[in-house]
Amino acid sequence: MEMQAAEAARRWLADQGVSQVRDGWVSDEAPDALLTTSQVAHSWAGEVFAEDLDAADQVRLAFGLLDLLNEYWVTCEIRFADESAKGPLPADVLWDGYRRRLEADRDVEAVTYSLWVDWFEDxxxxxxxxxxxxxxxxxxxxxxxxxxxxxxxxxxxxxxxxxxxxxxxxxxxxxxxxxxxxxxxxxxxxxxxxxxxxxxxxxxxxxxxxxxxxxxxxxxxxxxxxxxxxxxxxxxxxxxxxxxxxxxxx
Structure with a gap:
């Protein structure tokens, strides 16, 4: 499931003109400038919630971006969207996204850090x-x-x-x-x-x-x-x- 979500996010980034290369990421606007996963997250994660999708699909796409980039900033954008004027996000999809990743047999530091400093400290x-x-x-x-x-x-x-x-x-x-x-x-x-x-x-x-x-x-x-x-x-x-x-x- 997470792999499918990551591939959907990869296709979405490609539609934005952003693609992965051997040493990082590049955008069509500046193909000679190598981008880190953090730069990609900061520049494009928030754009997920401007897409012409229903809120549930926006959340799924955001989690796919998290799977792909493994960057805490993606979880920040999810939280921002939940607190925005258009929020809250669909709770079932939001928390299912967290639960699935907490159960995954891979590094999920961005997820646990998000729980700790954002959701649990509040x-x-x-x-x-x-x-x-x-x-x-x-x-x-x-x-x-x-x-x-x-x-x-x-x-x-x-x-x-x-x-x-x-x-x-x-x-x-x-x-x-x-x-x-x-x-x-x-x-x-x-x-x-x-x-x-x-x-x-x-x-x-x-x-x-x-x-x-x-x-x-x-x-x-x-x-x-x-x-x-x-x-x-x-x-x-x-x-x-x-x-x-x-x-x-x-």
């Missing part, structure tokens, strides 16, 4: 975004345990630090039933403490941490347990607490 969208990419499906993940679903769950958990605790805690509590997700849960808990916009409740987070089956030499495990036990919610609210934990645990 309190107005965090609950919906988290539910759509994982919360609504966590029971199916634990019951089915398919590699694609586990891959999606791990990626979302690892970047879920900014999601409000009351939103993500039920999903965390369900995910703890599956040892295959314990490492990702640890990263999620650690990010919930360390991210600037990270959110957790120390006692509840510590109770979850104590249920994780992790190697005893897991980096920062002891320090995280120490700060949570001391009642600290976030590194930036108590900047010295982590250093104290490092000294105490060394």
């Amino acid at each position: 309190r107005s969208t965090a609950a919906t975004a988290f539910a759509e990419v994982l919360g609504n499906d966590i029971d199916r993940v634990v019951a089915g345990r398919s590699e694609a679903l586990l891959r999606r769950a791990r990626r979302v958990l690892e970047c879920s630090g900014p999601v409000p605790w009351l939103v993500k805690e039920p999903t965390y509590r369900t995910a703890v039933q599956l040892p295959a997700l314990h490492s990702a849960l640890f990263y999620g808990l650690r990010a919930s403490y360390h991210d600037v916009y990270g959110d957790l409740e120390p006692a509840a987070a510590l109770a979850l941490l104590d249920q994780l089956d992790l190697p005893t030499n897991t980096q920062h495990l002891t320090e995280l347990r120490h700060v949570l036990a001391a009642g600290h919610k976030n590194h930036y609210r108590s900047p010295r607490a982590w250093d104290d934990a490092v000294r105490s645990c060394s």
Whole structure:
């Protein structure tokens, strides 16, 4: 599916006079100027939403461009379109696009970064975004345990630090039933403490941490347990607490 979407995006770019060459991209307007994928994304991704297509097909084309270029800026244009006067975008197509790519067996850093810094850090969208990419499906993940679903769950958990605790805690509590997700849960808990916009409740987070089956030499495990036990919610609210934990645990 993603390959077909990428090829559709490649054909669309060709219609715009942009084509891929061995070392990058070129446009018909300046055939001697080599373009990077970032330049292509910044110059043309927004144009997708000016196409004479219905909104669902615009979203699909944008995700195809993301598959082709693997550039975070494409996700920015998707978010801009969702917030524009013509938005919101069709939610089923939007979140299906995210879910499919989170399940893909390839690099999806642009997708997870988009979730983290755009959808999850924004309190107005965090609950919906988290539910759509994982919360609504966590029971199916634990019951089915398919590699694609586990891959999606791990990626979302690892970047879920900014999601409000009351939103993500039920999903965390369900995910703890599956040892295959314990490492990702640890990263999620650690990010919930360390991210600037990270959110957790120390006692509840510590109770979850104590249920994780992790190697005893897991980096920062002891320090995280120490700060949570001391009642600290976030590194930036108590900047010295982590250093104290490092000294105490060394």
